[in-house]
Amino acid sequence: MITSLLCLFLAVGCGPDAKQSMAPDLIVFAGDAPVHADRIELPVSIINWGAVPSSTTQLHVYINERPIWNDSTTRTLLDAEVPPLDPKTSIRFEVEIALDELEPDSHYYLLLIADALEDERNGRNRDYSGFSVDEEGKLIMGCDPSAPHDGRDGATDPLFDEQWHLENTGQRAYAAIRASVGEDLRMTNVLSSGTPTGAGVRIAVVDTGMELCHPDLAANVETDASYNFNANDWHNAEPAEPYLPWATGDHGTSVAGIAAAAAYNGTGGRGVAPGAVLRSYNMLAAVESEGAYYDSLGGSETDPDSTLVDIFNMSFGTLPGEFGVDPNEDQLLRHGVTNLRNGRGALYVKSAGNAFNGCGSIRRPANARIGCSSSNSASSHHSPYLIMVGAFDAQGTRASYSSAGSNLWISAPAGEFGYNFGAIITTDQVGSDRGYHVIANYGVPPDDVDNPHGNYVSTFTGTSAAAPNASGAIALMLEAQPDLTWRDVKYILAKTARQIDADIESVQYLVGGTVYTAQLPWIANAAGYRFHNWYGFGAVAVDAALELVAGHTPDALGAFVEMETAPMADVVSIPDNDGAGIAQTLTVEGAADDANIEAVTLHVDITHPQTNDLAIHLTSPSGTESILNPIFNDALAGNADLAWDLLSNAFYGESPNGDWTMQVVDAAPEDEGTLNEWSLTFALGTHPGS
Numbered sequence: 001m002i003t004s005l006l007c008l009f010l011a012v013g014c015g016p017d018a019k020q021s022m023a024p025d026l027i028v029f030a031g032d033a034p035v036h037a038d039r040i041e042l043p044v045s046i047i048n049w050g051a052v053p054s055s056t057t058q059l060h061v062y063i064n065e066r067p068i069w070n071d072s073t074t075r076t077l078l079d080a081e082v083p084p085l086d087p088k089t090s091i092r093f094e095v096e097i098a099l100d101e102l103e104p105d106s107h108y109y110l111l112l113i114a115d116a117l118e119d120e121r122n123g124r125n126r127d128y129s130g131f132s133v134d135e136e137g138k139l140i141m142g143c144d145p146s147a148p149h150d151g152r153d154g155a156t157d158p159l160f161d162e163q164w165h166l167e168n169t170g171q172r173a174y175a176a177i178r179a180s181v182g183e184d185l186r187m188t189n190v191l192s193s194g195t196p197t198g199a200g201v202r203i204a205v206v207d208t209g210m211e212l213c214h215p216d217l218a219a220n221v222e223t224d225a226s227y228n229f230n231a232n233d234w235h236n237a238e239p240a241e242p243y244l245p246w247a248t249g250d251h252g253t254s255v256a257g258i259a260a261a262a263a264y265n266g267t268g269g270r271g272v273a274p275g276a277v278l279r280s281y282n283m284l285a286a287v288e289s290e291g292a293y294y295d296s297l298g299g300s301e302t303d304p305d306s307t308l309v310d311i312f313n314m315s316f317g318t319l320p321g322e323f324g325v326d327p328n329e330d331q332l333l334r335h336g337v338t339n340l341r342n343g344r345g346a347l348y349v350k351s352a353g354n355a356f357n358g359c360g361s362i363r364r365p366a367n368a369r370i371g372c373s374s375s376n377s378a379s380s381h382h383s384p385y386l387i388m389v390g391a392f393d394a395q396g397t398r399a400s401y402s403s404a405g406s407n408l409w410i411s412a413p414a415g416e417f418g419y420n421f422g423a424i425i426t427t428d429q430v431g432s433d434r435g436y437h438v439i440a441n442y443g444v445p446p447d448d449v450d451n452p453h454g455n456y457v458s459t460f461t462g463t464s465a466a467a468p469n470a471s472g473a474i475a476l477m478l479e480a481q482p483d484l485t486w487r488d489v490k491y492i493l494a495k496t497a498r499q500i501d502a503d504i505e506s507v508q509y510l511v512g513g514t515v516y517t518a519q520l521p522w523i524a525n526a527a528g529y530r531f532h533n534w535y536g537f538g539a540v541a542v543d544a545a546l547e548l549v550a551g552h553t554p555d556a557l558g559a560f561v562e563m564e565t566a567p568m569a570d571v572v573s574i575p576d577n578d579g580a581g582i583a584q585t586l587t588v589e590g591a592a593d594d595a596n597i598e599a600v601t602l603h604v605d606i607t608h609p610q611t612n613d614l615a616i617h618l619t620s621p622s623g624t625e626s627i628l629n630p631i632f633n634d635a636l637a638g639n640a641d642l643a644w645d646l647l648s649n650a651f652y653g654e655s656p657n658g659d660w661t662m663q664v665v666d667a668a669p670e671d672e673g674t675l676n677e678w679s680l681t682f683a684l685g686t687h688p689g690s
């Protein structure tokens with residue numbers, strides 16, 4: 001069950017204090033209105049997702065001239081009291097507004113206020129992008145295809161010079177501090193030759209929505225391929241038009257531009273793969289998120305047909321605390337890598353998470369150095385079918401928020417927050433009065449010479465921004481060689497990744513008088529792959545990846561074999577506050593002599609009153625060590641029993657045969673527990689030249 005709340009991996013964290021959760025408490029949506037000679041009748045739908053406590057709560061819908069966040073002078077054109085609305089119910093009613101109140105070529109906002117909800121900035125009481133009135137007086141909902149464009153020289157992208165993530169020249173990217181030259185996607189050859197562009201490769205942006213008519217996206221949007229899961233709930237919404245009604249940013253519109261905004265068209269910047277084919281599934285805004293999850297990720301052949309997708313961009317996470325394998329989700333992803341792309345397998349590209357700094361409970365000094373919640377601690381994040389993407393900044397080191405974990409595959413640029421240090425410049429909701437910049441007072445202004453209509457932002461960040469950079473890079477690879485399997489793509493990304501931040505030091509503490517290593521430096525495993533829990537195999541290096549694609553025979557990694565060991569089931573005490581911990585060895589035999597590890601999953605069962613005091617290390621027969629769970633992992637706070645699956649990519653390419661050692665360390669005094677059982681599952685192939 002995907003019962004946990006999905007949340008966006010934008011700059012804000014994914015957790016109890018998250019300011020951007022998937023579901024606002026209330027959603028309001030305006031439909032197409034009949035226009036009379038003197039007035040319009042605007043249908044308004046409101047859905048109470050269940051957080052607004054009772055039908056006695058007073059709701060008001062306002063139509064304002066401007067969003068309220070930064071403009072207290074906005075004029076209210078209409079104030080309508082809404083009939084009582086119980087949780088989990090929706091209502092539709094009509095408001096009338098006189099045409100002589102509205103000005104042509106203007107945009108109007110719906111504001112929903114519930115008297116029981118106080119904070120207007122937390123997404124409860126908030127603005128929604130209501131409607132525009134064009135010059136002829138016609139009402140336009142959502143993205144306006146007739147909105148003015150930049151009209152610049154079509155051979156250029158005016159914001160490209162500031163897009164450090166594509167070509168880092170030490171620019172400021174509208175922030176205070178310059179970027180560090182060369183810390184980018186290393187795609188100089190692609191930029192100078194103009195190819196490949198990702199042409200013909202289909203990317204699904206599984207997200208909040210997408211403005212299909214955005215001037216830097218429209219050319220790449222596949223007609224009638226997108227899907228609005230709320231078409232039945234949002235009156236008059238088109239099924240193939242998944243735009244988001246709120247005015248203060250559409251996460252999916254910004255994610256889409258990073259992967260595949262158009263190039264050489266005289267507007268905005270450009271995407272990594274400016275010729276890729278885009279579609280949007282607004283799963284994160286769906287009222288029924290569980291069905292939408294499967295339908296969005298390759299599990300549906302109609303309404304929508306997601307089986308046609310090559311790359312699923314998943315810039316979202318589940319809230320930490322889902323530790324077991326979800327059999328349905330496992331089956332969905334397995335179906336996708338087995339059957340889609342004519343059996344070559346779809347690519348599932350997922351954000352690692354933004355929880356490095358976000359300790360929801362106790363924050364210990366170690367958390368500042370090794371992170372708060374591990375990326376390994378969320379449902380599905382241990383799936384070998386995913387490509388988990390961490391974030392680096394314009395200085396070429398880990399972005400401050402980027403969750404660490406042995407489950408990471410690769411890192412991609414995403415930056416910081418765009419104030420002191422640069423973030424990502426990408427597409428924003430069309431118009432200077434809609435989008436992320438409405439509530440941010442820094443970054444590229446919505447009237448800048450290179451952003452004259454406010455269609456772009458320079459403050460988009462989080463591992464949400466890293467994933468679409470990787471998706472774009474994969475689109476380039478798939479155009480260059482459409483026969484690559486999903487495993488070929490992972491192999492090439494790992495093989496060509498660029499080591500960044502090479503001098504990270506290990507982190508050691510005295511635990512009960514023993515020196516305990518809580519974080520490793522970069523390691524090189526026995527197959528020659530470098531790995532670090534902050535970056536996976538390193539930063540995506542596009543030119544190098546394309547060079548290897550050119551010399552790589554597709555489907556050359558041998559049969560994909562999954563092999564599970566018998567469990568080690570001796571119940572043993574975990575020594576309290578002891579840096580040596582308890583270690584057990586499990587002997588693996590029977591894999592082919594030439595078998596290469598593609599992933600290792602540890603299933604572990606532990607009983608302990610404070611599982612977040614525990615670290616879990618795994619060492620391969622070749623002597624490669626990986627920390628699968630760091631000490632003081634905030635995601636475990638409050639869990640006394642762990643039946644957990646943890647993925648490590650650190651052993652990629654090694655042989656599985658031999659003695660595997662697992663170590664469990666309890667790093668805090670008091671509270672003692674037992675290790676009950678563990679086993680390993682291997683994904684195996686046979687790699688070229690090994």
Ligand SMILES: [Ca+2]
Nearest residue numbers: 157262267269
């Ligand atoms: Ca452009």
Ligand SMILES: [Ca+2]
Nearest residue numbers: 431434435454
């Ligand atoms: Ca905007």
Ligand SMILES: [Ca+2]
Nearest residue numbers: 668669670671
């Ligand atoms: Ca203890």
